[in-house]
Amino acid sequence: xxxxxxxxxxxxxxxxxxxxxxxxxxxxxxxxxxxxxxxxxxxxxxxxxxxxxxxxxxxxxxxxxxxxxxxxxxxxxxxxxxxxxxxxxxxxxxxxxxxxxxxxxxxxxx
Amino acid sequence: xxxxxxxxxxxxxxxxxxxxxxxxxxxxxxxxxxxxxxxxxxxxxxxxxxxxxxxxxxxxxxxxxxxxxxxxxxxxxxxxxxxxxxxxxxxxxxxxxxxxxxxxxxxxxxxxxxxxxxxxx
Numbered sequence: 001x002x003x004x005x006x007x008x009x010x011x012x013x014x015x016x017x018x019x020x021x022x023x024x025x026x027x028x029x030x031x032x033x034x035x036x037x038x039x040x041x042x043x044x045x046x047x048x049x050x051x052x053x054x055x056x057x058x059x060x061x062x063x064x065x066x067x068x069x070x071x072x073x074x075x076x077x078x079x080x081x082x083x084x085x086x087x088x089x090x091x092x093x094x095x096x097x098x099x100x101x102x103x104x105x106x107x108x109x110x
Numbered sequence: 111x112x113x114x115x116x117x118x119x120x121x122x123x124x125x126x127x128x129x130x131x132x133x134x135x136x137x138x139x140x141x142x143x144x145x146x147x148x149x150x151x152x153x154x155x156x157x158x159x160x161x162x163x164x165x166x167x168x169x170x171x172x173x174x175x176x177x178x179x180x181x182x183x184x185x186x187x188x189x190x191x192x193x194x195x196x197x198x199x200x201x202x203x204x205x206x207x208x209x210x211x212x213x214x215x216x217x218x219x220x221x222x223x224x225x226x227x228x229x230x231x
Contacts, residue, residue, distance in 0.1 A: 034215045034216075034217055040155075045221045045224055046147075046155065046205070046218075048219045051210055051216075052210070052217060091218075093215045096169070096214075097167065097168075097169025098169060099157040101155040101156060102154070104155075
């Protein structure tokens with residue numbers, strides 16, 4: 001069974017830079033996993049930030065960027081703002097039409 | 111503006127059935143894969159099922175395979191999820207999501223607000 005790993009929590013100072021990662025319990029994340037990133041605040045539906053590794057969704061500020069770093073997918077927030085305080089989920093395509101989400105990273109901006 | 115509106119959620123007893131609908135607007139529905147993703151209370155996101163665009167292939171998470179059926183009516187721009195033999199662990203907010211393209215690896219790019227399904231006696 002495929003397990004997608006994310007840091008449970010992270011903190012960043014306002015205007016700081018933070019990189020969240022998304023890995024696989026066994027193996028490396030590749031572009032063929034089409035890693036995508038979502039932001040969710042309490043009581044709200046997820047908001048798409050990035051899909052297919054690095055394509056920024058419409059309306060997403062360019063302080064959000066993503067790539068493959070080493071063996072993991074990575075989401076970088078440059079110049080964090082107070083309203084970036086949220087939970088961030090990644091998802092990986094595992095083949096045969098299936099997707100697996102990571103457990104999410106709770107990002108605190110303080 | 112792209113919109114997805116889920117309906118059909120509610121309270122159902124274990125072993126019961128429910129059908130969710132997702133009415134789509136603002137894009138060429140038939141050209142896009144569509145998916146269902148759920149979130150149990152206080153938990154993370156879980157992919158449930160997808161229906162590809164074009165010819166239409168369906169995909170299911172192991173946790174729902176054989177119990178849930180995804181379908182779509184392109185003439186009505188609507189996606190459905192028929193849920194049978196429901197279990198308590200199926201209790202969740204079910205999101206409908208538009209995918210960025212028609213292929214199975216095109217990720218979710220637009221989300222609805224969700225429909226709550228509660229399985230309890």
